[in-house]
Amino acid sequence: MKSTILALFLASSTALYAADAAPFKIFTKKGDVTLEQLAGKVVYLDFWASWCEPCKKSFPWMNDLHAQFADSGLVVIAVNLDRDAEKADKFLEKIPANFQIGFDPEGTLAKTYEVKGMPSSYIIDRHGQLVASHIGFREKDRGDIQTEIETALHSK
Helix, strand or coil, rough: HHHHHHHHHHHHHHHEEEECCCCCEEEEEEEEEEEECCCCCCCEEEEECCHHHHHHHHHHHHHHHHHHHHCCCCEEEEECCCCCCCHHHHHHCCCCCCEEEECCCCCCHHHCCCCCCCEEEEEECCCEEEEEEECCHHHHHHHHHHHHHHHHCCCC
């Protein structure tokens, strides 16, 4: 019984598939970013909020991803869902991001991507295909997610 529950949980927290990623336009402090502009890049799209405890652990890891794979074509974008931008700013003062930060205070993009938990992340390949998604962030899953990113980076 325990193994069945664990299997169901794991199946619900990670999904692998290939489907067209929903187009997006994300507001950042450096200007809007669209999926179309990122054609040819692998995108790690992460949804987060200032109150999210696992997000505090995922940000240093996303900084590492950005440092390690940006030159290979990875773009990391973390989309904040706080209605109060000041809360996001305070979070970022404590845990700075070396990657792009987007803002979706109305949750429009989060609804489009059917975000079900914090953080939620999506891997989009160079052809605009959504190839993986994850709900939550657990240290033990970092290797698997990184492998998915590397696979997307190496596929043409």
